[in-house]
Each structure stands twice: as C-alpha cells, then as structure tokens.
Amino acid sequence: MTSPRCVMGVTGGIAAAKASSVASMLVKAGVDVHTIMTRAACEFVTPLTFRTISGNPVTVDMFAEPDQWNVKHVSLAQSADVFLVAPATANLIGKVASGIADDMLTTTIMATRAPVIIAPAMNTGMYTNPILQRNIATLAELGYRFVEPECGRLACGDVGQGRMAQPERIVSYVLHVLEARGASDFTGLKVVVNAGPTREAIDPIRFITNRSSGKMGYALAGAAAARGARVMLVSGPVNLPRPEGCQLIPVESAEQMLNATLEAASDADIVIASAAVADYSPARYSPAKIKKAEGGLALELARTADILARLGAQRAAASYPKVLVGFAAETDDLLANAQAKLTSKNLDMIVANKVDPSSSPFGSDTNTVVLIRPVHEPERIGPASKMHIAHAVLDRTLSIYRTNH
Numbered sequence: 001m002t003s004p005r006c007v008m009g010v011t012g013g014i015a016a017a018k019a020s021s022v023a024s025m026l027v028k029a030g031v032d033v034h035t036i037m038t039r040a041a042c043e044f045v046t047p048l049t050f051r052t053i054s055g056n057p058v059t060v061d062m063f064a065e066p067d068q069w070n071v072k073h074v075s076l077a078q079s080a081d082v083f084l085v086a087p088a089t090a091n092l093i094g095k096v097a098s099g100i101a102d103d104m105l106t107t108t109i110m111a112t113r114a115p116v117i118i119a120p121a122m123n124t125g126m127y128t129n130p131i132l133q134r135n136i137a138t139l140a141e142l143g144y145r146f147v148e149p150e151c152g153r154l155a156c157g158d159v160g161q162g163r164m165a166q167p168e169r170i171v172s173y174v175l176h177v178l179e180a181r182g183a184s185d186f187t188g189l190k191v192v193v194n195a196g197p198t199r200e201a202i203d204p205i206r207f208i209t210n211r212s213s214g215k216m217g218y219a220l221a222g223a224a225a226a227r228g229a230r231v232m233l234v235s236g237p238v239n240l241p242r243p244e245g246c247q248l249i250p251v252e253s254a255e256q257m258l259n260a261t262l263e264a265a266s267d268a269d270i271v272i273a274s275a276a277v278a279d280y281s282p283a284r285y286s287p288a289k290i291k292k293a294e295g296g297l298a299l300e301l302a303r304t305a306d307i308l309a310r311l312g313a314q315r316a317a318a319s320y321p322k323v324l325v326g327f328a329a330e331t332d333d334l335l336a337n338a339q340a341k342l343t344s345k346n347l348d349m350i351v352a353n354k355v356d357p358s359s360s361p362f363g364s365d366t367n368t369v370v371l372i373r374p375v376h377e378p379e380r381i382g383p384a385s386k387m388h389i390a391h392a393v394l395d396r397t398l399s400i401y402r403t404n405h
C-alpha cells in the first residue's frame with residue numbers, strides 16, 4: 001500500500017521551527033511529506049531540516065525559476081492527498097483568499113484539488129485584524145480548513161491569540177482528514193460525543209474513577225469535525241488535547257456529565273455516548289477530609305442516572321437526537337450483553353468492546369470492536385487504530401441517519 005501524501009507549505013514566521021515537529025510526527029505516522037518553503041521561511045529554518053525529516057527533496061522558492069513552477073506545481077498539486085500550510089502567515093492567507101499565485105507555494109495551492117488545511121501563526125494584532133478575519137471567512141466558506149491558533153505569549157512579547165496550534169493538534173487533524181479521504185459528508189449535522197471517565201468525589205481529596213482514557217471518544221469527535229460536523233465534546237478529566245474543530249465542555253462527575261450531555265443533545269442530530277460514566281457515586285460527600293481510624297471503612301454508594309437510557313427514552317417521545325449510538329464495555333458474553341443494552345437503551349447502534357487482561361482497550365491507541373445494529377449481522381472492526389475505528393463508526397452512523405431521515 002502506498003503512503004498517503006501530504007504536501008506541506010512552510011511560510012516565514014518563528015513557528016516555522018515548530019513546523020519541523022509537525023513534519024516529523026506526520027512521517028512517523030506513515031505519511032509521505034513533501035515540503036515547499038517560501039523564501040521567508042528559509043530565514044527561520046533550513047530546507048535541509050525538512051529534507052532530512054521527510055527523506056524527500058524540498059522545493060524552495062528562492063532557487064526556483066518561474067518557468068520551473070509551471071511544471072512542478074502541477075505534479076505536486078496533483079499528487080497531494082492533503083495539503084497543509086503550517087505556519088501560514090497573514091500574507092499567505094491574503095494571497096490565497098485573493099487568488100494570487102505568484103510563487104511556488106501559492107501556485108501549487110491554487111492548482112490542488114486536495115483538501116487544504118491552514119494553520120495560521122502571527123501576532124495577535126494581525127490575527128484579529130478584520131481583513132485577515134475576512135480572508136479566513138472567505139476561504140472557510142470555500143472549503144479551506146483551519147487549525148485555529150492558540151492563546152499565549154507570542155514571540156513578539158504580546159499575549160493573545162496567534163501562536164500556531166500545537167503540532168499534536170495539527171497532525172491529528174491532518175490524519176483525520178486523510179483517513180476520511182477529504183470527505184465533508186457530516187456538513188450541516190450537529191454531533192454530540194461524550195467521552196472519558198467521571199470522577200465521583202468522596203471528600204476534598206479522594207474520588208472514585210475508572211480506566212477510561214477518552215481516546216476513543218476524542219477520536220470520534222475529531223473524525224466527525226474533520227468530516228464537517230458541528231461537534232460538541234462533553235468530556236470527563238482526560239489527558240488529551242482538544243480535537244480540532246470541536247467545542248469542548250469539560251465536566252467531572254456523572255451528574256455534571258448527565259446535565260451537560262442532555263443540554264448539548266437537546267438539538268443534536270447524532271449523539272454518541274462513549275463516556276465511561278460511573279454507575280455509583282458516594283452516597284454522601286464529606287466536606288472535611290476523612291481521617292483514618294482503626295478498622296475498615298465502609299463506603300456507601302448510590303446509583304447515578306443512566307444518561308444513555310435517558311436519551312433513549314426521551315427519543316421515543318421527542319424526535320431528537322435522530323441517531324443514538326452507545327458503547328458497551330464487557331468482560332463476558334460480549335455480544336449478548338451489548339445486544340441487551342442496544343434494546344433496553346433504545347439505540348440505533350452499539351459499539352461493543354471486549355475488556356480482558358490480554359486486550360484491554362483502555363488507554364491503548366488501537367482497539368477491536370463489534371458494531372451491532374438491529375437487523376444487521378454483527379460487524380467486527382479491527383484490530384485497528386482508534387482513528388480508523390472512529391471513521392468506521394461514523395460511516396455506519398451516517399448511513400443510519402440517511403436511512404431514517
């Protein structure tokens with residue numbers, strides 16, 4: 001199988017140095033990276049860096065004669081599965097938005113049919129300038145995708161939005177777009193995903209939680225956003241960056257997860273419940289630290305609400321969410337237990353996960369699942385990356401949505 005190809009444009013800014021980490025992470029993920037550097041980018045980082053990291057020749061405007069672009073820009077543009085510009089200056093964004101193609105990079109962007117992802121990096125004043133914002137809006141409307149810059153202290157000393165997104169965020173988005181082959185089939189749909197564990201407080205110091213890392217839910221949210229959905233991600237405490245294009249609603253307890261999920265779901269087309277919600281919470285919270293004493297300690301637990309069952313019941317009465325997908329983590333009788341949850345919680349599909357010591361899905365980047373839908377034969381997916389599984393789950397979810405509406 002040939003590797004997917006990313007043509008990566010690097011423009012001149014202090015973040016050009018960080019772009020080498022982006023290239024390196026893409027290469028490690030199996031992507032064939034071909035770099036085009038602007039003249040200004042070479043002032044910040046050398047072409048040799050990208051050549052060494054990618055193992056491919058680097059095209060540099062400085063050395064390219066205009067008659068050479070005419071040949072090379074077309075071949076690079078046509079060969080791209082995805083086009084990334086990181087960092088992208090205000091100047092580059094302005095040129096592309098205005099249809100200006102006066103160097104190798106802008107000419108290649110204009111010629112490509114691949115999805116173009118732009119990671120802006122600039123001073124806050126420039127980023128918030130209405131001209132730049134108008135250019136971004138124009139490009140976004142035309143289908144160009146953006147990885148928003150982050151807030152923080154910028155190289156110029158200003159504090160505000162403009163710092164290029166972390167390489168992990170950019171790379172995760174590029175991989176999602178590649179995995180989806182540039183599809184925008186979720187455009188216009190609101191998707192709510194809940195993810196991660198919950199924490200049930202015992203006292204100000206202790207809590208009860210579980211082994212969920214949130215990786216599967218974050219992969220689903222990121223994949224749906226990469227395919228054009230408006231995504232709300234209700235997340236318990238996890239150690240993961242916010243997936244690109246998702247609105248993150250952080251929560252801690254099962255009760256907070258319930259309230260935030262129900263609210264987000266109130267006008268959602270699709271709800272995917274991947275959170276590992278605690279089924280029990282301490283019956284009484286102790287505002288003071290519980291001190292140790294002789295003998296054991298019995299902790300009384302009370303049942304929490306079943307969020308998914310509530311949504312399933314609500315769906316029977318109201319018309320939302322239009323599609324409801326749940327997860328089932330089982331140590332025994334995977335299919336029978338998952339099938340029972342599919343029916344009792346009134347779901348369209350359940351993603352069954354086998355948990356055993358030899359193949360625990362918790363914290364892993366890969367997984368094997370069985371997708372169970374009414375009337376269909378159970379379908380096994382994997383072992384595969386959680387990103388691949390996320391796209392497979394979304395493919396089935398979209399076909400359910402289209403069949404029902």
Ligand code: CTP
Nearest residue numbers: 273274275277278305306307308326327328329
């Ligand atoms: N779920 C939920 N609210 C809960 C418990 C579970 O919304 N209080 C959802 C999970 O997000 C998942 C599905 O229900 O999508 C199944 O969760 P799982 O933990 O596998 O099963 P439970 O329903 O909790 O049943 P049991 O623990 O008995 O297996």
